[in-house]
Amino acid sequence: MELYVLGSGTCIPTVDRGPSGLALSFGPHLILLDGGGGSLRQMPRLGLDFRKVDFQCLTHFHPDHVIDLIPLLFAMNYTVDFTRSDPFHIIGPVGLKIFFEKMRGIFGHWIEAHTYPLSLHEAGNGEIDFQDFSVQTRPMLHSTSSIGFRVNAEGRSIAYSGDTDYCGDIVTLGKEADLLVLECSFPDERKKEGHLTPTLAGRIAREAGAKKLLLTHFYPVFGGHDIRKECGQEFSGEILLAVDGMKLNI
Numbered sequence: 301m302e303l304y305v306l307g308s309g310t311c312i313p314t315v316d317r318g319p320s321g322l323a324l325s326f327g328p329h330l331i332l333l334d335g336g337g338g339s340l341r342q343m344p345r346l347g348l349d350f351r352k353v354d355f356q357c358l359t360h361f362h363p364d365h366v367i368d369l370i371p372l373l374f375a376m377n378y379t380v381d382f383t384r385s386d387p388f389h390i391i392g393p394v395g396l397k398i399f400f401e402k403m404r405g406i407f408g409h410w411i412e413a414h415t416y417p418l419s420l421h422e423a424g425n426g427e428i429d430f431q432d433f434s435v436q437t438r439p440m441l442h443s444t445s446s447i448g449f450r451v452n453a454e455g456r457s458i459a460y461s462g463d464t465d466y467c468g469d470i471v472t473l474g475k476e477a478d479l480l481v482l483e484c485s486f487p488d489e490r491k492k493e494g495h496l497t498p499t500l501a502g503r504i505a506r507e508a509g510a511k512k513l514l515l516t517h518f519y520p521v522f523g524g525h526d527i528r529k530e531c532g533q534e535f536s537g538e539i540l541l542a543v544d545g546m547k548l549n550i
């Protein structure tokens with residue numbers, strides 16, 4: 301499996317970091333984990349073809365995580381000869397179907413699926429089995445109905461928090477994962493409810509027994525902080541700090 305960081309930032313615009321987005325590639329699949337503004341544009345830069353995206357996973361309905369679903373659906377309709385018999389799946393929190401209907405109310409047929417089947421899955425605490433991989437979801441401690449994801453494929457596993465505060469469900473989701481991707485919004489001394497700090501992220505990775513930790517979703521307040529050192533006081537495994545355009549083999 302290969303993981304690409306499309307955006308390692310937040311809702312605050314900065315030169316270096318776009319809003320949250322990850323792309324996971326394995327076998328015939330290209331899975332997007334969130335898709336904040338600018339994620340779609342990063343794909344061709346990284347050699348990724350948006351027409352191959354067959355799953356879009358959404359953790360919660362904050363714009364810095366979901367907004368590029370609109371141009372993605374639009375682009376699928378404007379691509380000459382784009383047809384597919386396999387569905388385009390969108391997996392998201394409870395409220396996904398209402399979210400989609402409201403988008404359709406505004407953007408109409410421009411974002412409707414005309415040349416491919418569309419499948420919407422509302423997920424909470426559970427597991428969805430597809431032919432060659434599975435997706436587990438658990439509720440996160442952030443916004444109403446927000447969820448985290450774990451993808452198990454090819455004997456490997458990656459877990460992703462989206463936005464969350466410390467909770468037992470993210471520890472469970474990240475249990476012995478080959479890669480645990482956690483948000484790391486604020487330094488320890490500026491902790492905000494509903495988000496993690498380097499120390500809390502390290503604690504989760506240690507309790508989960510994750511094999512490797514990737515931190516992302518950095519607010520600009522991190523300038524000058526030694527994130528790796530703070531996190532490393534809790535977690536002794538490998539700690540990576542996401543940057544836009546990063547590629548990892550899992």
Ligand SMILES: [Zn+2]
Pocket residue numbers: 310311320362364365463517
């Ligand atoms: Zn966020």
Ligand SMILES: [Zn+2]
Pocket residue numbers: 360362442443463
């Ligand atoms: Zn959020």
